[in-house]
Amino acid sequence: MIRMAIVGTGGMAHRHAEEYSRIEGVELVAACDVREDVAQAFAEKHRIPNVFTEVEALLDFGAFDAVSNVTPDRFHSVTTLPLLQAGKHVLCEKPLAENHADALRMAEAAQAAGVVHLVNFSYRNASAIHKAYELVQSGQLGTVMHVEASYLQSWLVSKAWGDWKTEDKWLWRLSTQHGSKGTLGDIGVHILDFATYPVGPIEELSCSLKTFPEVKGTQIGEYPLDANDSMVISARFANGALGAIHATRWATGHHNTVALRIFGSQGSLRINLDQSLTSLEWCTGENIDSGTWESLDCGATPNMYQRFITSIQTGVSDQPDFFRGAEIQKLLDDCERFA
Ligand SMILES: NC(=O)c1ccc[n+]([C@@H]2O[C@H](COP(=O)([O-])OP(=O)(O)OC[C@H]3O[C@@H](n4cnc5c(N)ncnc54)[C@H](O)[C@@H]3O)[C@@H](O)[C@H]2O)c1
Numbered sequence: 001m002i003r004m005a006i007v008g009t010g011g012m013a014h015r016h017a018e019e020y021s022r023i024e025g026v027e028l029v030a031a032c033d034v035r036e037d038v039a040q041a042f043a044e045k046h047r048i049p050n051v052f053t054e055v056e057a058l059l060d061f062g063a064f065d066a067v068s069n070v071t072p073d074r075f076h077s078v079t080t081l082p083l084l085q086a087g088k089h090v091l092c093e094k095p096l097a098e099n100h101a102d103a104l105r106m107a108e109a110a111q112a113a114g115v116v117h118l119v120n121f122s123y124r125n126a127s128a129i130h131k132a133y134e135l136v137q138s139g140q141l142g143t144v145m146h147v148e149a150s151y152l153q154s155w156l157v158s159k160a161w162g163d164w165k166t167e168d169k170w171l172w173r174l175s176t177q178h179g180s181k182g183t184l185g186d187i188g189v190h191i192l193d194f195a196t197y198p199v200g201p202i203e204e205l206s207c208s209l210k211t212f213p214e215v216k217g218t219q220i221g222e223y224p225l226d227a228n229d230s231m232v233i234s235a236r237f238a239n240g241a242l243g244a245i246h247a248t249r250w251a252t253g254h255h256n257t258v259a260l261r262i263f264g265s266q267g268s269l270r271i272n273l274d275q276s277l278t279s280l281e282w283c284t285g286e287n288i289d290s291g292t293w294e295s296l297d298c299g300a301t302p303n304m305y306q307r308f309i310t311s312i313q314t315g316v317s318d319q320p321d322f323f324r325g326a327e328i329q330k331l332l333d334d335c336e337r338f339a
Contacts, residue, residue: 002312005030005064005088007055007079008071009042011169012093016068017046019305026309032058055079059086066116066312068305069093072172074179077102084109089116091308095189095332096325098179103329107322116311118318119325120304121193123258126277131298132198132262132269135282141264147235147243148261149195151187152251156214156229160255165215171223174214182227184209184335188247192233192331193320194260195245201327202243204236207335212250233335 004020006013009031020026032052033039043051052058059082066089069080077097080090090110096119097103110117123129135141155161155170164170172178173186180186184207196202209228218225230250235243251257258273267284270293278300281293302310307318 001025001027002066002309003027003029003064005032005058005067006042006048007032007058007067007069007083008075008093009033009039010070010072013042013068013070014045016070016091016305017042017048019303020068020309021046023306023309025313029064030058030061055082059083062086065089066308067091072179073181073185074098077106080106081109084113084115084117087113087115089308089312091118091120091304092322092325093120094122094325094328095181095185096322096329098181100326100330100333103322103326107326110322116308116317117322118304118308118311119320119322121190121320121324121328122304123190123194123273124197124320125301125303126271126273127298127301128271128273128277128280129194129197129260130301131280131296132260132271135267135269136198136262136264140267140284141262141269141282142266144199144237144239144241144262144264146263147195147199147237147241147245148259149191149243149245150257150259151191151194151247152254152257152259153187153247153249154251154254156249157252158255165220171220171225174225174227174229175223176227177224180227181332181336182209182211182231183229183247183249184231184332185227187249188231188233188245188335189328189332191245191247191258192328193324194258195235195243196237196328196331197320198260199237199239199241199243199262201238202235202331203238205233205331205334205338207231207233207339209335209339228339231335 030050031043230248233245
């Protein structure tokens with residue numbers, strides 16, 4: 001049995017608990033949140049026997065093997081480091097840290113501790129992106145010339161996911177003082193992983209970030225609303241391709257649309273996760289002249305929670321690990337520096 005603790009028991013933690021409860025050989029043993037009532041309610045819902053309000057107390061308890069860290073971004077590093085030092089395996093939410101130096105420190109600490117360390121780039125759960133990796137890396141699209149990737153949300157415009165003006169879980173995402181890198185850190189991080197996983201690293205980029213005024217006075221309660229809510233990146237990949245990568249929270253009509261198009265000298269592929277997680281379309285060979293796109297079934301892939309547990313069980317670490325998290329964090333730093 002792998003004994004799991006969940007640190008940070010807000011919105012996303014429910015997904016973690018539900019996924020672990022579906023995996024054989026995993027037992028949820030502890031919930032930890034600085035808000036005791038939230039942790040208690042979470043523990044009751046998921047039938048977790050032990051509740052703590054700080055990581056130190058969780059570590060004193062000690063009877064667990066692995067942790068999902070689902071705290072807000074600015075707490076990832078400070079809460080993960082002591083867990084690693086205690087020899088616990090960690091699946092940490094994205095972005096891994098607040099900056100590249102902290103992310104690298106986490107990766108090195110995890111490596112030194114000899115534990116499994118994964119970062120929850122959850123769009124790796126789509127088998128389509130693994131098929132894209134395979135097609136690009138095996139050269140089936142020829143030389144990649146051009147890449148277009150986008151992540152579109154609309155929660156600043158719609159109430160599809162609740163009212164951002166009244167809920168802490170949305171307000172901290174709009175405030176740099178509360179450790180948010182805005183759209184860049186929240187969903188830009190996903191689309192950067194999504195684009196660079198199949199195509200390879202970005203060598204050079206420029207970036208525009210914009211914060212549109214969400215409310216008059218640009219402050220709600222303790223939250224100054226200053227984090228960017230739209231980003232556009234122009235990228236040069238190490239393999240020579242050019243890329244346009246963008247994300248926004250103002251995309252009316254799109255709740256959560258992740259899309260990628262890769263154009264090569266011998267073919268192209270396109271993924272739209274609104275349409276399918278497990279298939280992509282490609283245009284290659286005799287279809288190139290007519291511009292016909294064919295659908296390609298991409299099969300199934302284990303999700304991040306399964307990857308984490310399997311890595312612990314087999315002792316063979318999967319990807320994306322903390323070093324990958326740090327690599328993407330470097331791009332976030334670059335985007336902020338050049339914006
Ligand atoms: N991978 C994904 O697709 C995905 C989706 C949603 C959120 N996330 C990430 O998950 C994390 C949490 O997001 P959320 O939407 O659940 O936020 P949330 O605000 O709903 O929940 C965070 C919880 O952490 C608790 N917390 C804060 N500091 C803590 C500490 N030091 N120790 C223990 N608990 C602490 C808060 O009280 C809160 O209950 C963020 O990093 C976010 O980027 C990832």
